[in-house]
Amino acid sequence: MDIYAENILDHFRHPRHFAPLLHSSMNHEEWNHACGDSLHLWLLLKDGKIAEVGWTGTGCAISQASMSILSEEMPGMSEEKILSLTKEDIYTMLGVPIGPRRFKCALMSLHTVKNAILKVQGKPVQGWVETVGLEKN
Amino acid sequence: MMKPSLPSLRAEFPIFTQTIEGHPLVYLDTAATSQKPRVVLSAMQTFYEEDNANVKRGMHALAERATEVYEAARSRVRHFLQAQCPHEIIFTRNATEGINLVARSYGETFLKKGDVVLVSLLEHHSNIVPWLQLKEKIGIEIDWISIDPDGTLNMDDMNEKLKTRNVRLVALTCVSNVLGVITPYKEAVNLAHKHGAVCLLDAAQLAPHSPINVIEMDCDFLVFSGHKVYGTTGIGVLYGKEEHLRRMPPFLGGGTMIQEVHRTMFTPADLPEKFEAGTPPIAEARGLHAALDFIEGIGWEAIHVHERTLLTLALEKLIALPFIEVFGPRDPQKIAGCVSYVCSGVHPHDLTEYMGRKGVCLRAGHHCTQPLHRFLKAPATSRLSIGIYNTEEDLTRMVEVLEEGYHFFTGK
Numbered sequence: 001m002d003i004y005a006e007n008i009l010d011h012f013r014h015p016r017h018f019a020p021l022l023h024s025s026m027n028h029e030e031w032n033h034a035c036g037d038s039l040h041l042w043l044l045l046k047d048g049k050i051a052e053v054g055w056t057g058t059g060c061a062i063s064q065a066s067m068s069i070l071s072e073e074m075p076g077m078s079e080e081k082i083l084s085l086t087k088e089d090i091y092t093m094l095g096v097p098i099g100p101r102r103f104k105c106a107l108m109s110l111h112t113v114k115n116a117i118l119k120v121q122g123k124p125v126q127g128w129v130e131t132v133g134l135e136k137n
Numbered sequence: 138m139m140k141p142s143l144p145s146l147r148a149e150f151p152i153f154t155q156t157i158e159g160h161p162l163v164y165l166d167t168a169a170t171s172q173k174p175r176v177v178l179s180a181m182q183t184f185y186e187e188d189n190a191n192v193k194r195g196m197h198a199l200a201e202r203a204t205e206v207y208e209a210a211r212s213r214v215r216h217f218l219q220a221q222c223p224h225e226i227i228f229t230r231n232a233t234e235g236i237n238l239v240a241r242s243y244g245e246t247f248l249k250k251g252d253v254v255l256v257s258l259l260e261h262h263s264n265i266v267p268w269l270q271l272k273e274k275i276g277i278e279i280d281w282i283s284i285d286p287d288g289t290l291n292m293d294d295m296n297e298k299l300k301t302r303n304v305r306l307v308a309l310t311c312v313s314n315v316l317g318v319i320t321p322y323k324e325a326v327n328l329a330h331k332h333g334a335v336c337l338l339d340a341a342q343l344a345p346h347s348p349i350n351v352i353e354m355d356c357d358f359l360v361f362s363g364h365k366v367y368g369t370t371g372i373g374v375l376y377g378k379e380e381h382l383r384r385m386p387p388f389l390g391g392g393t394m395i396q397e398v399h400r401t402m403f404t405p406a407d408l409p410e411k412f413e414a415g416t417p418p419i420a421e422a423r424g425l426h427a428a429l430d431f432i433e434g435i436g437w438e439a440i441h442v443h444e445r446t447l448l449t450l451a452l453e454k455l456i457a458l459p460f461i462e463v464f465g466p467r468d469p470q471k472i473a474g475c476v477s478y479v480c481s482g483v484h485p486h487d488l489t490e491y492m493g494r495k496g497v498c499l500r501a502g503h504h505c506t507q508p509l510h511r512f513l514k515a516p517a518t519s520r521l522s523i524g525i526y527n528t529e530e531d532l533t534r535m536v537e538v539l540e541e542g543y544h545f546f547t548g549k
Contacts, residue, residue, distance in 0.1 A: 004491070004545070013548050035486060036503065036516015058516075060484035061546060105486070 003062060003096045011065035016072050021054030028116035032108055037063045039112045045120065050074045050082070055112075060105050062098075067109040069093050074113065082117045085110060087133060107131060146435070147526045149174040160496030163531045168314055168342060168475045168522030169500050170364045173424075177368060180427035181420045191416055193393060203419055210422035211409070217429045218359065218376050219350040224408040225382065227375040228417055232341040233263040235360030235375035236308070238412060239337055240267035242385040243358075244306070250276035252305040255298055255334070257282040257290055258512050259313040259320065262505040264339045268308060280304070284512065288316035288465045295325065299332040307336045311343035315504045315520060316465030317448070317472035319343075326356050335381070341365055345524065346444060346473040348437045351376050363421060367524075368428035372421035375412070382408050389414040432525075440525055445469055447523045447532060451476050454536045460543055464513055475522035477504075480539070483546040485519040491542040492519075497535050 020027075021042035029040045037059030044052040053071045057064060073093060074082070090110050091098055098106045115125040147153050150172045155162055164172060184206060190199035192207045208223070215223045229235045244267075248254070254268045254277055271277050280302055282295045290309075298304060307329040311322045322338055329336040337358040340349060344361040351359055358381070363372040377385075387394050387405045391414035396404045405411045432440070448469040455463050460481040466472055480488050489501035501519045503510045510516060521535060543549070 004487075009546065009548070012546070033507070034502070035484075036510075037484075058484075060486045062487075102490075 003098065003102065005096050007069075008061060008065040008094065008096060011068035012061040015064055015068040017053050017055060018068065019054050020056060021052055024052075024054065026116065026120055028112060028119055030108060030112040030115060032059070032063070032104055035059060035063070035105065037105065037108060039063070039067055039108055041067075041112050041116050043116055043120070045079070048079050050077050059108070060102075062094075062102055062105040063108045066090060066094060066106050067112070070109045070113065079117050079121065082113055085114070087131075103132065104128070146174075147528070149176070149431075150526050151175055151178070153526065157496035158494065161534070163497045163534050165521040165523060165527065165531065165535060166498045166500050167345070167524035167527075168365070168520065170370065171345060171367045171524050172526060173369060174367055174428070174431050176431050177424045177427045181369065181424045184420050184423045189420075192419055193410075206426075207417065207419050207422050210426040213426045213429050214374055217349070217433070218374075219352055220376055221352065222379065225376055225379050227377065227382070227409050227412045228422060229360075229373040229375050229412075230371060230418070231364070231373035232339060232360040232362040233373070235358075235373055236264055236337065236339065237267045238375055238388040239358050239360075239377070240271050242388045242412075243335075243381060244268075244271045244277070245275060246384075246386055248275065248277050248305055251278065251303065253278045253280050253298075253302045255280050255282060255295070255302075255304045255307045255329075257295075257309055257320070258284045258509055259288065259290065259310050259316070259318065260308070260506070260508070261310065261314050261339065261341070262507070263341075264308050264310060264337075265508065278302075281508075282309075287467075288313060288318040289471070290318075290320045290325070292321060292324065292328070296328060299328060299334065304329070304332060304334045307334050308339070309336065310339040310341075312340075312346070312473045313465070313506075313509070314342045314475065315477050315506050315509055315518065317342075317475040317477075317522075318465050319471060319473050322356075323354055326354055330355070342474055345432075346440070357381055363425040363428065366425070366428055367431060368425035369421050372418040372425050374425075379408070382412070385412075387411050387414070391415045393417075435525060443525065444473070444523055447527055447529065448472060448474075448476065450529055450532050451521060451523070451535075454532060458536070458540070458543075460547075461539075464515070464518060475520055477518040477520040479515055479518055480543055481547075482549075483543060485517040487546055488539070488542045489519050491545060492535070492538045495538045495541070497538045499535075 024042035025045045027042045031038045039057040042054040053074045111131040152172050188202040190203040192204045211223045211226050214226045283291045326336045335357040338356045340359050340361040345366045359376040364370040393410050394414040455461050461478050463478045485501035489499050502517050
């Protein structure tokens with residue numbers, strides 16, 4: 001029921017993979033200026049798949065827990081798999097109801113990892129409209 | 138003088154009869170918008186039930202009454218600001234629209250490329266962006282009056298910039314909507330005038346807490362919003378000195394603001410209609426009238442004593458918490474209306490959301506002051522802001538829930 005469920009608080013207090021990756025293939029940073037949240041992501045890619053993930057960031061419990069939870073799911077995913085992730089996938093991983101005031105917090109992780117992969121592929125990064133989908137804000 | 142007993146005023150505000158998920162409603166977000174007393178709501182309802190019509194040209198009894206209601210509100214505002222004449226009072230949608238009116242009408246006409254508009258780091262985006270738009274449009278420059286670490290306006294810096302730069306207009310807030318810090322606005326107006334610049338004061342956060350006398354302040358323009366002074370949304374006020382308003386071209390075009398319209402040209406109406414295109418907020422003007430009667434009926438001295446007591450208590454309680462950092466002056470004499478803070482290890486959005494669920498309503502974010510938050514090196518803060526209906530119990534409850542929230546998020 002509550003967005004501040006025990007798993008969210010646990011990831012917020014003890015974020016997983018929370019460190020820069022010294023031997024990364026690439027890194028990418030995103031900000032949400034409205035909230036002052038930021039995520040910095042490092043990836044090690046091998047054969048088109050995520051081998052290792054590291055990240056740092058500041059922000060609200062939802063944005064940080066979301067990145068932490070996603071970082072646990074990412075190793076082994078292909079670039080195409082990452083690009084095909086939807087906001088519903090993230091909401092399912094979080095397992096808490098995300099309302100209209102907090103969806104950007106929840107989806108900042110998705111926005112960051114998708115743009116990281118686009119950058120790796122030499123494609124232009126996408127805006128929030130593409131990450132969030134057209135039907136919602 | 139009788140000791141004011143403002144807590145009893147709470148009963149005048151219908152919204153406080155509710156609870157939020159079983160918790161009492163503690164409203165500490167008055168700087169965003171105030172709650173509305175019953176007299177304001179009933180005055181507006183009476184207007185709609187008994188006198189509703191469009192103003193000015195309707196040739197019937199209702200139109201006459203509606204026009205009287207609207208113009209009586211203008212007179213009421215004139216007395217509230219102690220202005221010379223009613224036509225120096227322009228009704229707008231809000232304070233923001235008033236600043237935009239001045240930037241567009243005065244700015245585009247009397248400022249030119251290279252002229253400097255001086256603003257302070259304390260400004261709300263509403264007193265920054267219209268000037269940035271003017272910069273894009275005609276090439277004016279913008280310079281910033283710096284502030285001390287506690288948010289006090291640096292008058293030496295203001296003086297220096299007036300001396301060394303071609304400052305033609307100073308746009309300054311009277312009270313910061315984040316730090317609550319009261320600027321030396323009278324001194325600033327004098328200083329601006331000494332250097333040949335006009336001065337616009339943003340009184341959105343001053344008007345609910347302090348009497349205003351535009352003649353004594355000698356400001357060229359002043360704006361405030363109705364909904365922050367216990368009136369409703371949809372109405373704001375621009376005061377302008379007649380000498381300026383007369384020379385300025387209309388802002389928006391449409392009905393009411395014209396004398397003659399031909400196929401190729403128009404002539405504008407006289408003041409104040411020149412700046413009030415379209416059907417104005419008539420019922421909202423009636424509400425504002427009732428709100429100003431309500432405030433002055435309580436009396437500024439009583440409001441001042443009550444609010445100062447609350448701010449003193451708020452500062453005391455917050456400073457005592459080791460995990461809280463308070464921004465702005467620690468001296469309650471130097472602030473009005475609000476206090477902002479951050480909580481170690483907890484993002485203001487989380488903390489404020491947690492508090493909101495317990496019925497304690499604050500605001501979190503950058504409060505439309507990104508340049509100020511960059512200066513404070515805090516991307517966001519939590520802000521408590523007070524009104525005449527708040528009590529000491531409200532602040533006790535806020536601190537209680539704040540401590541709970543800190544433990545909830547940090548696990549400490």
